[in-house]
Amino acid sequence: MTDLIASLRRIVGDNHVLTDGDLSAYEQDWRRREHGKALAVVRPGSTEEVATVVKACAANGTAIVPQGGNTGLVVGSTPDTSGTQVVLNLGRMNAVRALDKDNLTITVDAGCILQSLQERCEKEGFLFPLSLAAEGSCTIGGNLGTNAGGTQVVRYGNTRELCLGLEVVNAQGEIWNGLKGLRKDNTGYDLRNLFIGSEGTLGVITAATMKIYPMPASQLTAWAALPSFEAAVQLLGLAHQYLGAGLTGFEVMNRFALTLVDKHMPQLRVPFIDNPDFPYAVVLENSDSESEAHARARFEALMEAAFEQEIALDAVVAENLGQAHNLWHIRESIPLAQVEEGLNIKHDISVPISRIPAFVEHATAVLAHKVPGMRLVNFGHLGDGNLHFNVQAPEGMDAKAFLEEREHEINHIVYDAVAEFGGSISAEHGIGTLKAATLPDYQSPVALSMMRSIKQALDPQGIMNPNCMLARQA
Template sequence: MSDLLDVLRHTVGSHHVLTGEGLGAWEQDWRQRRPQGKALAVVRPANTAEVAAVVRACAATGTPIVPQGGNTSLSLGSTPDASGREIVLSLARLHAIRAIDPHNLSMTLEAGCILHHAQEAAKQAGLLFPLSLASEGSCTVGGNLGTNAGGTQVVRYGNARELCLGLEVVTPQGEVWDGLRGLRKDNTGYDLRHLFIGSEGTLGIITAATMKLFPLPSAQLTAWAAVPTIEQAVALLGLAHQHLGAGLTGLELMGRSALELVARHLPHLRVPLLAEMASPWFVLLENTDSESEDHARDRFEALMEAALAAGCVHDAVVAQNQTQAQMFWQVRESISTAQAQEGLNIKHDIAIPITRIPAFVAHTDALLSQAIAGVRIINFGHLGDGNLHYNVQAPAGDDPAIFLREQEARINQIVYEAVAQFGGSFSAEHGVGALKVEQLEQYQSPVALGLMRAIKQALDPQNLMNPGRMLRL
């Protein structure tokens, strides 16, 4: 192994091969709920050629590789296990924006580029890079692609996958696939791009990508509505599609109990309509307009009139300015923080066909309440994409740690069985990582698992790329 470390030091420079103690920033998951892993080394190559050389050195010595971007995985996808055998390959030094092409509406950038920097670079060129999620200040575009990240504008722009035109990838053999052509149409063989996107580093290492850009919108408006039932929230989504067309860039659903946690733990945030209305559900809508703010406001008001007339909403407010709009979003994005302050909870990142969401929620709420008296369900998410963060909190007053220890497996079983029954997914946007490997085996069909394993074995026969994450052989 000292031979390998020598080769790695020679390849990337000895300053960029980190060993020993004090590597928590790479060895520990950012939530810090799980025990710290132990890497053989953290290796920080500077460019694609160095990444390829590191991979070849690891392949030659049978050393497993854990690729890592901003270390913001929610599923233990990018930290090493405790064996001390795995290297962490950090993409952080590959952070260049290689090119922005305004006429082609595309941007080529390296995997370690932080998402927020990518957004800013596009904006400076007068364009929009629409991928947006809570960790955008530290997550990287390579990680976003490796996990096919979602976020808050998927209803309009799609997931990270839909925003990608091309990739550069280092294969498990340490070869470089240059697939960075910024084309909207290219039917020349299998779509390798989509195979690597969402593969969580198990088939190769994404080192750069060409991503779609969009014209900067002229206006963006945000509204907040109190909704009588979850069925009416789904009906409101339909009306929003009709009235706003592609202008609808966000539709977030929040249960009353989720917002009550925000009001309790983050009292400096004013939760709109919560005190005034007894509604069990609230919705945040975002409308993006290529014309003008007046036009956006007209469209929004027409939508709200129709929604009030149809009984989809009890009441609604449109943010009067950007500050108020940001405040609406801040309330939405503070639910996780408020939940953490309330105590440990059991998180589920699920997707359900939108039509079936009301029945799913009624069914699963009832099963959980039956199983555990007083259990609290904190349900919120991206309704426009059918993606719910259906989280379960201990009954008020119970010790959350004991609750988790005793009930987590049982609650997961209830929730994931219901998800399967309603044709949904147990991992909508957070990926599988090391955390949900068993769920993948349980809920993917044997035919799908067989195909996935055949692909993994064909491309990574030594099983060195993020082994044991996502797909167990």
């Protein structure tokens, strides 16, 4: 092991192999659920260095945990407690390699922070539409490794759909340059999409070519108060019809989620919160290539139809950017409001949109029966069928004790309901180590068997992020 560390120091330089001091930022996950111990944290400065590091580890049979911003929610980018795994942190590789205006692409190192990428595009008059809570810290490499989702998926897709090419160091330390930036290329198997979402278990993404879009002339936000969850699904259909691809956001929130925001962040002024007849609300965004006036006229036409069909009871369209930010801020404050209220049991599920109302009714009923008094924080990206169906302890109960006693059981209640309605137990967060033991209960055995064959084919030594995703299946 000392030999390996000496080799790593030679490859990336002494300053970039960390073995001493407080390495929590690299060894502990974002939600501080697990604290591991790395053999070393290695911070390469180039793709060639990544390749040489992987070769050195492979020669030594040493496991590698690729790491970007380490903001994931499923403990997929931190080492285990053995002290034998190398954390390969891509943070130093954060350059924008090229922005191609005619090709509508940007090519960036994997360690580029998502927000830097957004800002660089905006400066040049373009939109990079991936947007999520951790954008100030997460990296595009991590977004790709986990196929991150966020709030614009209804229009632009997941990180997968935004990517046109990858540069990857595979488990043998070879560099595959797939950064052509083509919108059409049928010359063999789709390696790009195989690495996207593979959570570092097949190789290391070192760079990517991503799609960018001309900045819309206007991005307008509205808030609607709804009589039921069914109404939210109906409003979504109407929004697709009236706004077409202009519909760039559609988020649903239940009343309890909003009351938490109202209670813990009263300055945010949640619309219509005093009216108990509104069990649900949605935030909508309309992006328009013409003008704000046109975006507003289309929103008004949509809302008129919604009022007529009684699927929306009240609505407000943001008058200016400040109001729009405030509406989004309410939506984005739900996780923090939950923390203020106490720990809760988080889920990241998806269900076909047509079946979500029945799923919500069923899962809520089962939970209410088995966990009397539980409080449901039901919110998420309805446009993609993705809910964060979180369970808060009954009022007054000790949240930590509730989690310790009931988390496993409640997860399985929710996942069983998800399975019954044809959904997924991980919509946008991935499997990581947190759900690795649960995955075999809910993923098809035929699919798992093919996945294991692929893992064995591309990483026969099993050195790439070995505790992650398929770990419990090996």
